[in-house]
Amino acid sequence: MSAPPARPPVDLSANENPLGPSPKALAALAAAMGGLHRYPDRACTRLKAALALRLGVSARQIAIGNGSCEVLDLAVRGLIAPGEKVILGTPGFPAYRGAVRRAGGQAVLVPARDYRDDLTAMLGQIDSRTRLLVLGNPGNPTGTLIGRTALLAFLDRLPAGVTLILDEAYRDFVADASLPDAVDLLQAGRPVVALRSFSKVHGLAGLRVGYAVATPDLIARMQAEHQQFNTNTLAQAAALAALEDEAHVAATIELNRRGREELFAGLAARGFDPVPSQANFVLVRVGDGAGLVLRLAAQGVLVKELGRYGLDDHIRVSCGRAPDHARFFAALDAVWPPRGGNGWNTRRGTHLALDGDLFSANKRY
Numbered sequence: 001m002s003a004p005p006a007r008p009p010v011d012l013s014a015n016e017n018p019l020g021p022s023p024k025a026l027a028a029l030a031a032a033m034g035g036l037h038r039y040p041d042r043a044c045t046r047l048k049a050a051l052a053l054r055l056g057v058s059a060r061q062i063a064i065g066n067g068s069c070e071v072l073d074l075a076v077r078g079l080i081a082p083g084e085k086v087i088l089g090t091p092g093f094p095a096y097r098g099a100v101r102r103a104g105g106q107a108v109l110v111p112a113r114d115y116r117d118d119l120t121a122m123l124g125q126i127d128s129r130t131r132l133l134v135l136g137n138p139g140n141p142t143g144t145l146i147g148r149t150a151l152l153a154f155l156d157r158l159p160a161g162v163t164l165i166l167d168e169a170y171r172d173f174v175a176d177a178s179l180p181d182a183v184d185l186l187q188a189g190r191p192v193v194a195l196r197s198f199s200k201v202h203g204l205a206g207l208r209v210g211y212a213v214a215t216p217d218l219i220a221r222m223q224a225e226h227q228q229f230n231t232n233t234l235a236q237a238a239a240l241a242a243l244e245d246e247a248h249v250a251a252t253i254e255l256n257r258r259g260r261e262e263l264f265a266g267l268a269a270r271g272f273d274p275v276p277s278q279a280n281f282v283l284v285r286v287g288d289g290a291g292l293v294l295r296l297a298a299q300g301v302l303v304k305e306l307g308r309y310g311l312d313d314h315i316r317v318s319c320g321r322a323p324d325h326a327r328f329f330a331a332l333d334a335v336w337p338p339r340g341g342n343g344w345n346t347r348r349g350t351h352l353a354l355d356g357d358l359f360s361a362n363k364r365y
């Protein structure tokens with residue numbers, strides 16, 4: 001008798017879209033397949049034009065790349081010279097540290113206070129070698145927000161020649177009306193680069209499309225640095241269709257709103273103290289984060305271990321659908337509280353063999 005097939009794991013580790021890609025994007029992909037013997041439009045003309053129209057900027061203010069990870073790398077390289085300083089809040093999205101290192105810069109890490117970027121401490125670190133600061137709004141992995149008033153006061157205090165990257169990968173999920181708009185700030189003459197992604201609300205993480213909105217001068221420098229054809233034909237076609245698929249975006253936002261409430265309430269009911277989130281994930285302190293991640297993975301539920309974010313004692317759980325949350329809470333109830341001794345044996349970044357499947361319990365995001 002053969003064993004019943006193992007259920008695929010529930011993946012709540014990478015802040016992906018539980019609804020999947022936009023159906024319009026899938027149709028656009030199918031339609032674009034026949035043209036794959038042609039090189040892509042290296043200028044991303046149609047996608048840039050659509051974004052420019054939507055955002056009220058010129059196409060010369062937009063750089064598109066292989067996910068916002070490539071774009072943030074280009075922006076850092078375009079903004080700093082070797083030896084210059086970049087101020088980053090911690091915990092924060094770790095890709096910025098790599099980008100600063102590759103640009104030959106020096107990252108200055110400023111700890112958050114109560115899960116919020118400490119704007120005063122960040123300003124206090126600025127010296128004559130500082131060219132750039134980065135803020136996630138909302139931030140990953142905290143999910144917290146910097147409101148318009150606080151951000152404007154912060155920008156007022158930036159010395160001339162210092163730029164702020166506002167990473168808005170999660171902005172579509174924000175319910176708080178005080179959310180500032182990085183593109184509006186840029187258009188009002190503030191020294192801001194807006195960074196956005198098609199990986200989250202548009203559900204296209206696997207195709208890798210992200211973009212920056214900045215001054216034409218910076219965009220020209222960024223584009224001079226990247227390879228030709230950094231955004232392939234399928235990625236351009238799908239992103240263009242996903243941008244127009246407002247129903248999918250609205251359904252994603254609504255599902256996320258409910259999912260976020262459900263995760264928060266379920267964790268709070270179990271005695272945890274989750275961080276109120278404006279994004280598509282919830283951060284929660286658990287003690288031994290890596291240990292809990294491994295235990296949950298053994299139950300077929302993947303959540304994010306945060307050692308690379310400097311938060312060993314937390315996990316991050318992405319919002320999913322209700323059945324995903326039911327499996328997450330069932331797994332949590334099976335392994336929590338940790339029994340025996342003072343916690344679990346942990347091996348960070350471990351690959352687990354589960355039910356014959358090999359998958360990573362420590363996906364990058």
Ligand SMILES: Cc1ncc(COP(=O)(O)O)c(C=O)c1O
Pocket residue numbers: 014015066067068069070093136139140167169196197198199205208209210365
């Ligand atoms: C804050 C932040 N910025 C950028 C990214 C990168 O997104 P992309 O998939 O567009 O490279 C992520 C991915 O999780 C993120 O959390």
